[in-house]
Amino acid sequence: KNEVEQSPQNLTAQEGEFITINCSYSVGISALHWLQQHPGGGIVSLFMLSSGKKKHGRLIATINIQEKHSSLHITASHPRDSAVYICAVRKLAHSNYQLIWGAGTKLIIKP
Amino acid sequence: NAGVTQTPKFQVLKTGQSMTLQCAQDMNHNSMYWYRQDPGMGLRLIYYSASEGTTDKGEVPNGYNVSRLNKREFSLRLESAAPSQTSVYFCASRQGEKLFFGSGTQLSVL
Numbered sequence: 704k705n706e707v708e709q710s711p712q713n714l715t716a717q718e719g720e721f722i723t724i725n726c727s728y729s730v731g732i733s734a735l736h737w738l739q740q741h742p743g744g745g746i747v748s749l750f751m752l753s754s755g756k757k758k759h760g761r762l763i764a765t766i767n768i769q770e771k772h773s774s775l776h777i778t779a780s781h782p783r784d785s786a787v788y789i790c791a792v793r794k795l796a797h798s799n800y801q802l803i804w805g806a807g808t809k810l811i812i813k814p
Numbered sequence: 815n816a817g818v819t820q821t822p823k824f825q826v827l828k829t830g831q832s833m834t835l836q837c838a839q840d841m842n843h844n845s846m847y848w849y850r851q852d853p854g855m856g857l858r859l860i861y862y863s864a865s866e867g868t869t870d871k872g873e874v875p876n877g878y879n880v881s882r883l884n885k886r887e888f889s890l891r892l893e894s895a896a897p898s899q900t901s902v903y904f905c906a907s908r909q910g911e912k913l914f915f916g917s918g919t920q921l922s923v924l
Contacts, residue, residue: 707856734911746904746915789856801872804856 706730709790709805717813722777724808726790729771733793736802737764737775740787749775749788780812816840820905820916827895827923835890835919837905845908846888847872848880850901851918857904863888895923 710725726735737749750757750764752773757764761780766773777784790805818839827833839846844865849857859872863882877899879891892899900923905916 705856736911736913738913744902744918744920746906746913746918748913751911791856801859801862802857804858806854806856 705806706803707790707792707805709788709808711808712806713809713811715811715813716780718781720780720812722780722784722810722812724775724788724790724810726773726775726805727771728773728790728792728803730792730803731795732768732771733795735766735773735793736791737773738789738791740789740807742786746789777810782812782814785810785812818905818907818914818916820903820919822919823917824920825922827892827921829896829923831895832891832893833895834892835903835905835921836887837889837916838887839907839914840886841907841909841914842885843907843909843914844885846882847906847908847913848878848888848890849904849906850874850899851904852901860890860903895921897923899923 707728735752738746739749740746752766761778763776787807787809789807791802793802821836847862848860851857858874860874860878861872861880863869866885869880869882881889903919906913
């Protein structure tokens, strides 16, 4: 079993819908990252969380440390949000910031 | 600022050929990383460098070598390419908790 699992693997929605992408992990962590990979391949960091909730524009990320679970929400989704969203965790006591990566959630927003 | 610059973008090799993937960052970051990305899998760490002159193996180092000759540049070398090394390769640097990625190299080994 992978230490970081994302769901769903693929998600197609209509423009304007509220989107939720989930990330569950099975190890103790010190930080969790959400990243976005555009169709062209480039990867961009969205959030780093160690507790609670963060918001940036239409994106909201939450984490529940006790339940070992994080969610990424997109409000008022738009076709330009179409991308692969990746969750990655930093294990507790892991040296030099090595991360464990989820396989990603491919999101398609249709106009 | 260019950020993290990675070359080449695409490369096709024959089995047994060698090549070097180049990566440079202009953000004065100490930590740099090489990952490979395969379909259906998360990014896997090949090698990392905590600072100039130091390198360490990651999760999948076999078949690769790296060089961190200065703070800016971190190169990845395939000495004798194998079809199993067909993948997309990403270089990244880190400042604090934030990662910065290059645009990737799509490598095919025939």
